[in-house]
Structure formats: C-alpha cells, structure tokens
Amino acid sequence: MHMADALLSPAVGGSMWAASAGLLAYSSSRLKTSLDDRRVPLMGVLAAFVFAAQMINFSIPGTGSSGHLGGGLILAVLLGPHAAFLAIASVLAVQALFFADGGLLALGCNIFNLGFFPCFLCYPFIFKPLAGETPSKGRLMTASIVAAVAGLQMGAFGVVLETVSSGISELPFSSFVLLMQPIHLAIGLVEGVVTATLLVFLHKARPELFGAVQPDAEPRSLRPIIIGLALAAMVIGGGLSWFAASDPDGLEWSMGKVSGKEELAAPENGIHGTLDSLQKRIAFLPDYNFKEPAESAQTEAAATEAKPEQKAEAWPNVNAGTTLSGLLGGFMTLCLAGVAALVLRRRTTGKA
Amino acid sequence: MGLDTALHEIRRLDDLAAQDTALHRLDARAKVLVTLAYLVSMLSLGRYEVSRLLPFAAFPLLLAVQGGVPLGLLLRRAALALPFVVFVGIFNPLIDRNVHLTLGPLVITGGMLSFTSIVLRSLLAVTTGLVLVAVTGFDQVCRALGRLGMPTALLVQLQFLYRYLFVLADEALRMLHARVQRCAKNSRPSLHEYRALLGNLLLRTLDRAGRVHQAMLCRGFDGTMPDLRPTSRFGLAEWRFCAIWGLFLLAVRILNIPQHLGDLPLYLAAKAGGLFPGVLK
Numbered sequence: 001m002h003m004a005d006a007l008l009s010p011a012v013g014g015s016m017w018a019a020s021a022g023l024l025a026y027s028s029s030r031l032k033t034s035l036d037d038r039r040v041p042l043m044g045v046l047a048a049f050v051f052a053a054q055m056i057n058f059s060i061p062g063t064g065s066s067g068h069l070g071g072g073l074i075l076a077v078l079l080g081p082h083a084a085f086l087a088i089a090s091v092l093a094v095q096a097l098f099f100a101d102g103g104l105l106a107l108g109c110n111i112f113n114l115g116f117f118p119c120f121l122c123y124p125f126i127f128k129p130l131a132g133e134t135p136s137k138g139r140l141m142t143a144s145i146v147a148a149v150a151g152l153q154m155g156a157f158g159v160v161l162e163t164v165s166s167g168i169s170e171l172p173f174s175s176f177v178l179l180m181q182p183i184h185l186a187i188g189l190v191e192g193v194v195t196a197t198l199l200v201f202l203h204k205a206r207p208e209l210f211g212a213v214q215p216d217a218e219p220r221s222l223r224p225i226i227i228g229l230a231l232a233a234m235v236i237g238g239g240l241s242w243f244a245a246s247d248p249d250g251l252e253w254s255m256g257k258v259s260g261k262e263e264l265a266a267p268e269n270g271i272h273g274t275l276d277s278l279q280k281r282i283a284f285l286p287d288y289n290f291k292e293p294a295e296s297a298q299t300e301a302a303a304t305e306a307k308p309e310q311k312a313e314a315w316p317n318v319n320a321g322t323t324l325s326g327l328l329g330g331f332m333t334l335c336l337a338g339v340a341a342l343v344l345r346r347r348t349t350g351k352a
Numbered sequence: 353m354g355l356d357t358a359l360h361e362i363r364r365l366d367d368l369a370a371q372d373t374a375l376h377r378l379d380a381r382a383k384v385l386v387t388l389a390y391l392v393s394m395l396s397l398g399r400y401e402v403s404r405l406l407p408f409a410a411f412p413l414l415l416a417v418q419g420g421v422p423l424g425l426l427l428r429r430a431a432l433a434l435p436f437v438v439f440v441g442i443f444n445p446l447i448d449r450n451v452h453l454t455l456g457p458l459v460i461t462g463g464m465l466s467f468t469s470i471v472l473r474s475l476l477a478v479t480t481g482l483v484l485v486a487v488t489g490f491d492q493v494c495r496a497l498g499r500l501g502m503p504t505a506l507l508v509q510l511q512f513l514y515r516y517l518f519v520l521a522d523e524a525l526r527m528l529h530a531r532v533q534r535c536a537k538n539s540r541p542s543l544h545e546y547r548a549l550l551g552n553l554l555l556r557t558l559d560r561a562g563r564v565h566q567a568m569l570c571r572g573f574d575g576t577m578p579d580l581r582p583t584s585r586f587g588l589a590e591w592r593f594c595a596i597w598g599l600f601l602l603a604v605r606i607l608n609i610p611q612h613l614g615d616l617p618l619y620l621a622a623k624a625g626g627l628f629p630g631v632l633k
Contacts, residue, residue, distance in 0.1 A: 006437045006474035010396045028503035040575075041568060042561040044512020048520040049557040051513070055355040056524060058546035059539065066540055069550065086506055090513045097485045097493065098362050100433040100478040105391045168399050168470060169440050170447040170463060176440075194550075197543065201551035206558070 002095075002110050003159050005103030009166040016162065017108030023116060024089060027082040039083055046075060047087040051094065060190065067190035072118035073148050074195045077127065078202075078209065081119040088115040113158040118151035126150055140199050145192030152188035156180040355528070359521050361429075365482070368421055369489030374589075375419040380488045380496035382590035386597045387484045393605040394476055400452065400465045403610040405472045410604075411597065412479040419487035430478040434471065441470035490514055495579060504576060511577045519560075524553055 050071035057066035075084035089111045095101040102110045130143035160180050164173045202209060394408045416423055448463035498507040527549055532538050541549060
C-alpha cells in the first residue's frame, strides 16, 4: 500500500512532503528537548527490528495467505509517538531508496500515511484510552486491534485521496475507495492481531517497559495545532492539485464523466467542442501538417493521413501527422539514448 | 521478498556505491538536488505524455553507465516495483476511451496513453532513485540531506537503522535457520511460532540497544555520528554537474524534443516531395 511516484503529481507530492517534513522537524525538536540519549540506539535498533520483522511472514490458518508485522503501532507503543514517527520515517526511507517501495517523491505521502496516522492519531486517541494505565491481556488485544485497523483504514484512505487528487490515475474516487478499504480492513486485522500478541508477550516478559519508556508528560497544547496544520496542508495539497489538474485534460475527463459518454463519436462534450472549433479554424489553413505533400506528391505519411481526414468530423482531435511524428520521434529518442549509452559505456570500459 | 534476498539486494547496492568513479566522488548534495529536480520536472508532465517522457530516460541511463551500475539490475528492480502501479493504472484504458491518435487502423485512446505514461513514469522514477543510491551510497545520501537541513535526530536515526539493519537481520536469519533445522520443514511459521520468534527477536533487540548504548557512552557519543570520509566541498565539478543537468531538464521539460525529431523526417520527405513532384506519384 505504498504510494508510488508514478501516480503522484508534484503538487500533491510536494504538499505531502511539506506536511511530513513539518512533523519530522517537530518530532525531532521534541526528542531533543526530552534529552534521553538512551533512546537514540533504542530507536535505531527497533527500526531495524521492524524492517527485519516485515520480511518474516507467517501463514494465516485456513486462507493460504500470509501476514507480517507492519510496525507503526508497536513502535508507537514502545517509543512514544515522536520517536516512533522518526523511526517509521527511517524505515520507509530505507525501503524507498533500496527497494523502490514508493519512491522519493512519494516518500512524503508514505511517511504521512504510515507514520502520522498510527503515531499521532491512533496511538494517543485510540490505543491509550482503550488500553488504560495498567493494561490486561484482553484490553491490550482490543486496543491494538482497533488501533491497527483504524490506522490502516486512514492510511489507505490517504492513498486514495492522494491518488485521486493527483489525477494521474483515472480510477474514480468511489471505486478506488471500495477497492482499498476492504483490503486494508483485512490487513489491519492481521496487523492488529500480530501487534497484540507481541505486546502481550512483551508485557509478560518485560512489564517494566510499559511503565517506563514513554516520558509523555507532554503539554498537549501543540498537538492540535500540528494536526490542524497537517490537515490544512492536505486540504491545500488537494486544492492545489485540483487547480493544477483543471487544464483541458482534466476538465475533459470530468466533463466526459458528467455527460456519461465514453463513446468514440461524442463530438459535443467538453474539449471535443472546443477542439472542434479549433479544427474549424485550422481548416482555413488546409493540410497544416503536410502542406507540400498534399498539394503534390503522396508520400507515405500523407497516405496514412488521408484516412482520418475523411472521418475528421467524427474524431476532430485526431491527427495522423501528430501520431506519426510522435511515434517516429519517440523511436528516434530511444535510438539516440541507446547510442549515447553505448558510446559512453565503450569510453568508460576503454578507460578501465 | 525474503529477508536474505533483501539483505543481498542492499549489499549489492552498497558494493556499487563503494566504487570510485568521477560520479561517485561528486559531492552527494549535487546528486540529491539534481535527482529531486529531475523527479519534479518528470512527474509534472501531463498525464497523456508518453513520448515526452522518453528523453528523461537519458538521466538515469547516463548516470548508470557513468557510475558503472549494471542496467540489468536496474531494470529488474524497476520491474519489481510495477505491480501496484499497474494495479491502479490498468483501469485507465477501460475508463478513458477517447481517441487521441490514429495511425491507419491503429487507434490509440487516452486511457492507453495515460497507462503507458504511468508505467514509464514508474520505471523512470524507480531507476533514478536506485541509481542515486548506487552512485552515492546510503550514508552519503543521508549526510547530504543532513547538510541540506534535515534534523540531526533523523540523521542519526537513519544511520543507526542502517548500521543495525544488517546485525538484526542476521540475527533473525539465524533464528529462522534454527527453526527450520529443528522442525525439519521450510514452511511459514504459524502465528504461535511467529509470536515466539518475533518476541524473542524483540527481546534480544532491546537488550542489544542497552549494550549499544553503553558502548557508545564509553566511546564518547555526543549525539552525532562521526564521518569517516573527509567532508566534501560543493566545488566546480558539482556546479558543473548541476548546471549541465539543470539545462538538460529545462530543455526536455519545455521543448517537445521527440516531436521535433519526428517532424524532421516528415519535413524532409515533404521537401523531397515538393521538389520532385512527379517522382513519388
């Protein structure tokens, strides 16, 4: 469920990066003031633990599928929200850099989706009240399952929002939500059960961990501000990308959606109309692309152009000239890149 | 991906980053900044752009060749990252059926274009990220980010994670091997076994954190990790690297180079047809 670069517009990716960077700076400054350098190696080692644990799968009985620990919630429980947020961010950074899970621009989104929700929302507002001060086994179980499910639902919803507001994918909001949320309900249940069993195990083996680790006598005043800021960033990100997306392409698509026609011959709606008028204007300069061949010789290109010419009224935005030159140009670019790479490789191997 | 393959992949990239080429010697900040500029300018292209994405391939390709990164490795990794992207993008051809281009009987719809665009974007973004690590090294990327203003706490956290990742993953692998040898089957553990495995790994992790902290205090840990390499400067070579790639990015972002290239033969053919009107008839 990592967000991917390819589905992201820079406006959305940038604003999510801004939100995550703000949270990272805030968490770092909180850690600096808490001045407990015992936690520095603990954070690093626990992040490495989560990284390793994510690669170990167990079989889910009766389904044939497998599950593993996600890690956000257990880090929040063991380290407190701020340190956990940094730890998750570091795990995600390693995954993005070495395994291309997500990507560099999408890293901001991923830190927000997988870090902010479990650390700053689910842990303090769901897990803590449910688990209470001296958690019993049952309370730990319920608290971690509910918190994990909630965290993953929010994360998945974040992915949907970011994808839809980027406008690169055509998947409409409603179907994407219907696709993502149930899948992540299942994943969240597994995550919750695993976190719960681990916490119960730890609670038996090291009860002192649960009282001692979190120096959370924090003044609560800043948290709502930060959350507000982050949400504002999300809204702004969504808004910005909406404007960025309202070039003719995005508009055309939404107009097409509204009119409900995806048929090929739909010259009336949206951009087709404007393109149609454009076509009419261009038609005053006949054969814009192939001036000379149309007058005189029939080159190969002009021959292919002739066919759509007749159907120009049905498909006003179709132009064989653009198609052909686009394809040719793409092919030539590839060849150029290949030749350049070959030459460079020969030079570097020649030197070595 | 299994734990051992994951470790292997990380070490593979580490080995590549340990090479000594002109590109490796460049200050990491230059490479990080240009990579970010690359991602923003590439991903900001419209969603129907396919041919305009192609010139962007020059950046990872040239860097890979210059830095001695095998292209096969990059492509294999890039393919691994595709499933989620394809899963989300595969709906584009089904939903968007407006015809954008035709070539004889071949009809290309907007959905086909945008799907191809998504796949291309993914390949380019992934290979570029991997090339950055392979020609810079994780530690240097982190230090570069630190010098560009990333908070120290996060920098130390990243360095710690990277240091102990191998230690803990080895520990986990030893436990998994021990389990396989004792129960004589190489199936996935049940939830019960999993809890015992991970729980013990977690306990050992916590103990190790305590020992590491003691050792660090003995060696005079002051909140930052010492850099073993000499600190590099943002010198002439770095400025040149940024300038050249910056101009390149500007050019391919603004100009439609494939279109111009493709227009050229058509233009020439048209010229030829115009000059010798009878020849081609």
